[in-house]
Amino acid sequence: MKCKLNSLSLVPAVVLLLSSGLARAQNSVIDQIVKEGNENSQLEKLAHELIDGVGPRLVGTPQMLKANEWAVAKYKSWGVSARNEKWGEWRGWERGVSHIDMVYPRVKSLEGTQLAWSPGMGNKIVTAELVILPDLADSVAFQKWLPTVQGKFVMISMAQPTGRPDDNWQTFATKESFDKMKAARTAQTDAWRSRITKTGFTARTLPVALENAGAAGIITSNWSAGFGVDKIFSAYTKKVPTVDIALEDYGLLYRLTESGNKPKISMHTESKELGVVPTYNTLAEIKGSQKASEYVMLSAHFDSWDGGTGATDNGTGTLTMMEAMRILKKVYPKPKRTILVGHWGSEEEGLNGSRAFVEDHPEIVKNLQALFNQDNGTGRVVNIGGQGFAHAKEYITRWLAAVPSNMRDSIKTSFPGMPGAGGSDFASFVAAGAPGFSLSSLSWSYGNYTWHTNRDTYDKIVFDDVRKNAILAAILIYMASEDPERTSTEKAVLGNNPRTGQPMKWPEPVKVTRRGGLDN
Incomplete structure (x- = not known):
């Protein structure tokens, strides 16, 4: 005697079979992704x-x-x-070669990089003294000092008190020594920030003021808090080069300048404007x-x-x-x-x-x-x-x-x-x-x-x-x-900003800059 099965009783089995087949197919593709990626x-x-x-x-x-x-x-x-x-x-801009050397009081090739979009020097090699941005009383005093930069390379970054990253200090220094260094660095950083503010310019506008006063070039050092590493961003000058000198060499030049040794550097940087x-x-x-x-x-x-x-x-x-x-x-x-x-x-x-x-x-x-x-x-x-x-x-x-x-x-x-x-x-x-x-x-x-x-x-x-x-x-x-389902784009309730107590808002789209680095 043959048993007749209700067709509805087959549905769960069919669904299970299809589900199992789908899982096996997915596993097969994933196995192939892993195999291809690894092998x-x-x-x-x-x-x-x-x-x-x-x-x-x-x-x-x-x-x-x-x-x-x-x-x-x-x-x-x-x-x-x-x-x-x-x-x-x-x-449009293209980086060329850079050569920076200390030529007095001794000869040493320096590690340095012209910043992005820095003006080139053509075929020129410029040899000149260095001067450190001084700590002046106010913007009036700065304007009186400004003509003295004519023909000189101007150093506008703080000389770091240490080139060792903090984790190196934590490993080897006493707590007292580490804390002392950090406190001194914080005070020095605050003082340097004040030094720039008193010129009446910002970190962005100061290089332009210096080049307009006849500086041979702008020297910076944007240390990235690690051994031998600097951050390289963009230049704001239009006529003279802006060059980042690595902390180790920048500190050397700074100390020699500060102590009255009047070091000189020789610089040749090339770049092309491409319209x-x-x-x-x-x-x-x-x-x-x-x-x-x-x-x-x-x-x-x-x-x-x-x-x-x-x-x-x-x-x-x-x-x-x-x-x-x-x-x-x-x-x-x-x-x-x-x-x-x-x-x-x-x-x-x-x-x-x-x-x-x-x-x-x-x-x-x-x-x-x-x-x-x-x-x-x-x-x-x-x-x-x-x-x-x-x-x-x-x-x-x-x-x-x-x-x-x-x-x-x-x-x-x-x-x-x-x-x-x-x-x-x-x-x-x-x-x-x-x-x-x-x-x-x-x-x-x-x-x-x-x-x-x-x-x-x-x-x-x-x-x-x-x-x-x-x-x-x-x-x-x-x-x-x-995935058989479309993803939901429903936004969660964001709650209040813990600092202001005001409701937080979803970020708004920002208008794209479609013409960049251009004057108009």
């Missing part, structure tokens, strides 16, 4: 080509354009559609097969300051996203949703590339499932916050569950979190109400040693950590693409 990593090769070959990527420089073109060619070699999208214009140049975002995509008008995004800024080669700010973020995209194209070539990657220009001057993208592509922002951005150095990801989205915990936790435990267990999450108002490019999307998230990494002394410094170079990359980040990013994008 066929292209990170070292990509890093060498970008960091060593192209070098730093200051907005408006030929190296930035070369990086844009390199990335498009690399994506196309993987079968990924890519393009450079113009979003603005910038002051107005276009600036781009590099975009690449793998078209969705089922929900092509919905998007998941990888994100990292492409530009850098150029004291070093931009290895960890943000070469490693760039490499993470390129490698994730390469892996996805190989093991997940037909995603449900369209996968985009954005390599943004001019993040360093105010998130300009990503802000332009948000302004120019409302249809993508509106249909964004999730964006993952990485931009704080070479370390492995250890923190993901909900950026103030009320239901971020539900979907991010779901996606993270698919990540192998050896990566997932070290990642802390905070939900709903607070919406990022700046800091990196995910904030451009958050301000528009789109779910953009930061993959926050271990420090590896990022703030002191590589963030915007002359030591942000290839050798600081920790490839094992970057490899994990690329795998993590690829898995999160895969899970977000496959």
Whole structure:
């Protein structure tokens, strides 16, 4: 006798079977992502080509354009559609050679870097004495002193009392000695800040006043609180060079000048003004097969300051996203949703590339499932916050569950979190109400040693950590693409500001600067 089964009794079994099949399919893709990322990593090769070959990527420089073109060619070699999208214009500038030597009272080559957009000296070599910005009574006294800078190099930075980072003092000094040094440094820093204020100028306008008075050049030292490391930003002078001298050499020159030895330095710096140049975002995509008008995004800024080669700010973020995209194209070539990657220009001057993208592509922002951005150095990801989205915990936790435990267990999450108002490019999307998230990494002394410094170079990359980040990013994008549900963009109640007691507000979109470094 054959037993007749009610068709309804088969439903749970069918659902279970389908669910089990889906889980196996997901596990298969994730296993392939992990295998490809670990066994066929292209990170070292990509890093060498970008960091060593192209070098730093200051907005408006030929190296930035070369990086844009390199990335498009690399994506196309993987079968990924890519393009450079113009979003603005910038002051074109190219760094040349720099030679700075002390020639009196003895000869010593000095470690120094002309600041970004510093005027060049043509074929000239200028040899001149140094003078320290004096501590004068007020702006009237400063104006009387100002003509004495004619033909001299002017030192406008404080001489640090120690070139040892604080952790070195903590390891070896007595508490009394450490406390004494910190107190003296704080008093000296306050006194130097007052010295500049009494001139009637700011750190930005003082170099211009000095060059207008006939100074041969401006000498700074922007120490980054580590051995041999300085931060390299932009010059404000238009006619004479502004050069950062490393703490060790700056201190030598300062002491010799202060003691009346009248040291002289010889300087030759070159740079080229290139007029107005276009600036781009590099975009690449793998078209969705089922929900092509919905998007998941990888994100990292492409530009850098150029004291070093931009290895960890943000070469490693760039490499993470390129490698994730390469892996996805190989093991997940037909995603449900369209996968985009954005390599943004001019993040360093105010998130300009990503802000332009948000302004120019409302249809993508509106249909964004999730964006993952990485931009704080070479370390492995250890923190993901909900950026103030009320239901971020539900979907991010779901996606993270698919990540192998050896990566997932070290990642802390905070939900709903607070919406990022700046800091990196995910904030451009958050301000528009789109779910953009930061993959926050271990420090590896990022703030002191590589963030915007002359030591942000290839050798600081920790490839094992970057490899994990690329795998993590690829898995999160895969899970977000496959998720049958759309992510909620409902905003959490932010509560009151603990300092003011006033209700906190969601960050507003900021207007992009589309013409940068130009007078008009």
